Amino acid sequence: MKKKILLLFLFAFVVKMQSQTIDPLRTKDYEAQEIWVDSIMGSMTIDEKIGQLFMVQAYSNLDEKHEKFITEMIEKYHVGNLIFMQGTPQKQAVLNNKYQALSKLPLMIGFDGEWGLDMRLKNTYRFPWNMTLGAIRNDSLVKQFGEHLGKHCKRLGIHVNFAPVVDININPKNPIIGNRSFGESKENVTQKAIAFTQGMQKYGVMANAKHFPGHGDTAADSHYTLPLLNFDKARLDSIELYPYKKVFDAGIGSVMTAHLNIPSLESNSVLPTSLSKKVVTDLLKNELGFKGLIITDGLNMKGATNYATSAEIDLAAIQAGNDMLLIPQDVPASVNLFKKALELKTFSEEELDFSVRKILKAKYWMGLHQYKPIELENLHEDLNSIEDELLHRTLLKNAITVLKDTKQNIPLVNLENKKIAYVKLGDDTGNYFVNMLKNYTKVDVVRDNNLDGLIKKLKPYNQVIIGFHKSNLHPWKSYKFSQKELVWLQEIAREKNVILDVFASPYSLLQLKTFKNIEGLIVSYQNSKIAQELSAQLIFGVFEANGKLPVSIGDDFKEGSGLKTYSLSRFEYTIPEDVLLSSKKLAEIDQYADTILKEKMAPGFQVLVARKGKVVFNKSYGYHTAKNLRTVKNSDIYDLASLTKILASLPLIMKAEEEEKIPLSASLKDILPSFSNSNKASVSVKEILSHYGKLKAWIPFYVGTQDSVTHKNLPIFYRKKQSNKFNIKVAENLYIRKTYKDSIYKYIKEADQREREGYKYSDLGYYLFKEALENKYEKPLDKLVDQKFYKSLGADRMTYLPLNKFHKSSIVPTEKDNYFRNQLIHGNVHDMGAAMLGGVAGHAGLFANANDVAKIMQMYLQKGFYGGRRYLKEETINKFNHRYYSDEKVRRGLGFDKPQLNPRVKATCGCVSDESFGHSGFTGTYTWADPKSEIVYVFLSNRVYPNMKNRGLIRSNMRTKIQQTIQDAILLE
Known part of the structure; x- marks a missing residue:
């Protein structure tokens, strides 16, 4: 031995x-x-x-x-x-x-x-x-x-x-x-x-x-x-x-x-x-x-x-x-x-x-x-390469540390039940943090010079995110809370459900006498732009928290502490190379933007590109109108026109199909018994969604409410002020008789069917889907889609009737209407038929920014799953993203537009896969998703400004040229 x-x-x-x-x-x-x-x-x-x-x-x-x-x-x-x-x-x-x-x-x-x-x-x-x-x-x-x-x-x-x-x-x-x-x-x-x-x-x-x-x-x-x-x-x-x-x-x-x-x-x-x-x-x-x-x-x-x-x-x-x-x-x-x-x-x-x-x-x-x-x-x-930033992002994603989460609020789920406020502490900026938070849902910045005033303002909120922001200039800068901040922090935490996010040295936490009332605690270590943006994304479950505390905070948190969180499959916001797209190539979108603005194809627009669940390009160009008074911001919302079909009506139809409320095989008389004796009674849901149901393209309902000679709106139908009989708002200071809605459906019911079979794009079916959905679920369409999809998706900037929710300054105007409403259409739906229904229709009426459009498209791309929640079954997505009448040369899926079958048609760039899907809108909107390349593309504009004769954007195929650029930006894997 x-x-x-x-x-x-x-x-x-x-x-x-x-x-x-x-x-x-x-x-x-x-x-x-x-x-x-x-x-x-x-x-x-x-x-x-x-x-x-x-x-x-x-x-x-x-x-x-x-x-x-x-x-x-x-x-x-x-x-x-x-x-x-x-x-x-x-x-x-x-x-x-x-x-x-x-x-x-x-x-x-x-x-x-x-x-x-x-x-x-x-x-x-x-x-x-x-x-x-x-x-x-x-x-x-x-x-x-x-x-x-x-x-x-x-x-x-x-x-x-x-x-x-x-x-x-x-x-x-x-x-x-x-x-x-x-x-x-x-x-x-x-x-x-x-x-x-x-x-x-x-x-x-x-x-x-x-x-x-x-x-x-x-x-x-x-x-x-x-x-x-x-x-x-x-x-x-x-x-x-x-x-x-x-x-x-x-x-x-x-x-x-x-x-x-x-x-x-x-x-x-x-x-x-x-x-x-x-x-x-x-x-x-x-x-x-x-x-x-x-x-x-x-x-x-x-x-x-x-x-x-x-x-x-x-x-x-x-x-x-x-x-x-x-x-x-x-x-x-x-x-x-x-x-x-x-x-x-x-x-x-x-x-x-x-x-x-x-x-x-x-x-x-x-x-x-x-x-x-x-x-x-x-x-x-x-010395400043893309690879450096990619590594920096990876380092911080792996460093940010969750120390406490007693209410399981990290990541935030059930956004439909959350009313979130952000409060800033510290002497440095938290703008990148709060702006990123707002990408996921509505977050209000709440501030007051007085603690009592602040507590009062926070009363309506059930979740408060407190960011403690200190200088990131160099590592010797002070990281300490002021005495006032320590008092405010504890008082807010005593009253509200709090997540404290520290963008400073973890040693700053040594000043806190107790963590009892702080339900969530995150250490993000530095107040850099990347740290702020990534920490906000962690809060919403974009990636898992893996960081561990490198030093002890008294007896409260020992070195090595750190909770693991989970991912919810929400959008990440990063740089193109993170998903093998070329920043240099995507920068060519700026050149197209210059052309669009210079040639006045639209006064302004938004472009968003995402790949593999990550937004890598989200940019706004130009102004709201040709007056160049208000620049377009990423948060501004546009009239989506026919994108409403796939972003409002279609998800509800999919859900109704899953629940056997509106089967694809059902005929129109099955979902709307009032059409039993019409010439459309036997048209199926599948045919309508595929634009194969012989329906007329559209009916200019408003013409029937105007003098045939002067083309002025007839007083029998309209009033400048709202009343019991005239309670449907068409535009500012213009209200239509409430009974006219019945006339619209009567005109659709009695409209001749096309004699020839085949493809014909039509809005009329979506008027009918609105009625069917509201009857089945006993709720207005706007409330229904908001409740079932938008709120929980965090699509807080997607809505019908935007003037009820947003200030006019964040809504982009559409057309200078001199044929019906005789005003600048601003915050009210551009589509005439949708306007006559009060702004809520199955085919038009939805407003949103590019970011929220992309969320719905990403949900589709993820086969009905987003933000930790399954909205639709995978088989449902596959069922609707399919051509049922391709032998009859119909390119459309069920609701979704699909790539062109005829090379002369420019529905897409011709560079996307046959699995891809999307839609375009009359006001100059376009969105497309491709399961093969995993790319989501959104283009929003008001090309109808100053009027709908402005067709430069359409003639130039500018939207699909940008789509081609995005496809060309894919790097070899």
């Missing part, structure tokens, strides 16, 4: 020794590496060797004086390394190439980019803070982040990026680490650091573990003072040093020594750990066996500068065991002191050579033995 234990001990010792002898600077072609290093070392002067120890601060946003200073550092003092700070990538690239050309040996370029180049440079990409990444359960995503950052650095000629921070942020009051740490768990911090390192170093950019031996458990900032960590060696070994051991074993190339006061490691209380031989040589190099590059933290920081003169600090740092001096403050004085120390033998050339060889080995590892200047072309595009 003892022998076995001894063998295990020896095995463990050997493994430990092997891990400690890893040389992260050694390349696979190490023989060539050694030859290259030897050849350079053999030709270097003492001054050139000393110059390799310095990494000088360089800026790309300063003047020529600074450039001359850097030039002098390179040419006179042989400085071998630069760290670029603030500026722009374009200017940095130019200066990089200039400085490299001046240097005898290739310069190592350093950079401090923990969350991306954006940490220092304008016009570059910003990824989430480490604290946000610490919430991610899948470490491979952090590796991908490292890869992206590695590619960015490589593209900009950066060779070592001073990241990752491996400090374990145990102290919530830490003023300098905080959001820069992956969290308080040593295992989580270590795993994330290793993943990041592997990703970045994969692209030949050296990672740097900082701040050794650990800056996480302190309330002081080493930029301004020397922080104290008063822990014993056992504690340091088990916590602070833990990630370093692991990242060293994983092959990280460099480490940064911090300016700290740790009595258990260095007894001299004024000597920073960065200058301590006990810490750098004895602990880091000997005990931990690190053989990579050792670089000091910035030597301009007060934690170091208070110790001695700049030159003395530089020499002490090298003597302590560091290889490179970051941001030295006085290179000339330091060079002189180094040379004097060599003369006095207080510093040996062997020690100098040791560090210089490591630096040269690192340069070879970085590829500097084959140095090439930075290419300036496409630099901005390469």
Whole structure:
């Protein structure tokens, strides 16, 4: 037994020794590496060797004086390394190439980019803070982040990026680490650091573990003072040093020594750990066996500068065991002191050579033995790619954390029963959040300067979403609630059902004395546009919550807390490439838009494109009218005209067919007994829906109410004011006799049938479907479809009679009517027959924006399922999306329009599948869905402005040309 234990001990010792002898600077072609290093070392002067120890601060946003200073550092003092700070990538690239050309040996370029180049440079990409990444359960995503950052650095000629921070942020009051740490768990911090390192170093950019031996458990900032960590060696070994051991074993190339006061490691209380031989040589190099590059933290920081003169600090740092001096403050004085120390033998050339060889080995590892200047072309595009945003979205989707959900309100379901208010707390904007919330249902922004006033305004609401928004400018910004906000939050939570969404550090929650009355709690970590938009989508069940809390919030929520939620198959809002569509190709829609507006085909319009359940293009163009007074917004609603057939009547007919209230095989006399003795009695529901029932195209009912000579409306039928007898509103100040509805159905009943069989598009059947549906369900059509579909779908901007629900300013006008209503039709239905029925008809009368049209179409595409609810059976969708009279050259399905059978007809672009379906509307509307490509397309316009003779949009086939562009945007999978 003892022998076995001894063998295990020896095995463990050997493994430990092997891990400690890893040389992260050694390349696979190490023989060539050694030859290259030897050849350079053999030709270097003492001054050139000393110059390799310095990494000088360089800026790309300063003047020529600074450039001359850097030039002098390179040419006179042989400085071998630069760290670029603030500026722009374009200017940095130019200066990089200039400085490299001046240097005898290739310069190592350093950079401090923990969350991306954006940490220092304008016009570059910003990824989430480490604290946000610490919430991610899948470490491979952090590796991908490292890869992206590695590619960015490589593209900009950066060779070592001073990241990752491996400090374990145990102290919530830490003023300098905080959001820069992956969290308080040593295992989580270590795993994330290793993943990041592997990703970045994969692209030949050296990672740097900082701040050794650990800056996480302190309330002081080493930029301004020397922080104290008063822990014993056992504690340091088990916590602070833990990630370093692991990242060293994983092959990280460099480490940064911090300016700290740790009595258990260095007894001299004024000597920073960065200058301590006990810490750098004895602990880091000997005990931990690190053989990579050792670089000091910035030597301009007060934690170091208070110790001695700049030159003395530089020499002490090298003597302590560091290889490179970051941001030295006085290179000339330091060079002189180094040379004097060599003369006095207080510093040996062997020690100098040791560090210089490591630096040269690192340069070879970085590829500097084959140095090439930075290419300036496409630099901005390469540093701000679509792939970067896709990754950013994925990172945040996996980070956002649900901590509490006592009422199972996350995600929000049963929207028909929800009356939702949004209240903003914090000193930063929450506009992206609330605008995204509004994409899913009606959400009212409620505000008041007084708490009592706010509570009173919130009384009608049964769900309050509180967004706490703090600055996302940088990770050191204050994340705290004000005292007033803490009071307001608790008072609102005491009165209402609340979801609190925190767009700030989770440490902000430490201020809350109780979470008792807060039913839902989400931590979104940052207040970026993407974080706000994605968090809103999570609330509505677009994707599952998977994030875990990277730090503890007292005893309420421990590190690692995080509830999993579920998806409801609602629309996601993202970018085209997320569903393999080309942003560049879709941008061509803007060119069509210019043509439509320039040629006055319509004063304005909306275009929406979704694929695979994700909206990737939702844009409004132009104005409400030719007066160019009011621009079209995505929230504005249009008269949908005949889209009403498939968005209002058809879903109800499908539901009635499922419930056997209106079978497809039923004849008209079966669903409307009053038609039993008519010439339409035997026409079937299937024939009507397929436009194969020999019905006339339409009847201009309004003509029968006008003088045949003057074409003026006859007083016997109309009044300017509403009364008991004239109570059906046709338009503003125009009411028709209530009995005239019976006349409309009488005209339809008595209308001649077409003699010839075959296809003829007709509105008349949908007048009849309205009657049948209202009779079967004993409710008005508008109330019926709203109750069964729109409310629960969250289609709050889809409605009949929009003036009863919306302000006129959000309703787009249609035609300047000079033939019937003699006014601008604005908020009242354009279709004359629908208007004479009071604005609610089976064939017309519906208003909506593109977003809500798309929801219905997506529900169809998902075979009757949307938002966690089944509206229609899959077999029902398939039954209605089918041609029953194709042999008779009828392209239509049941209610749905289908792609043309005759190539000369332009119902679609001719580029969609035969499974696709949709409809067009007289006012200039169009929507189409294709199960094969999974694309939903919506085009809404008021092409009938100024009047219906404006047929440019139709003649040009502009709607189907845009459809072709969308199809052409599909990227190869």
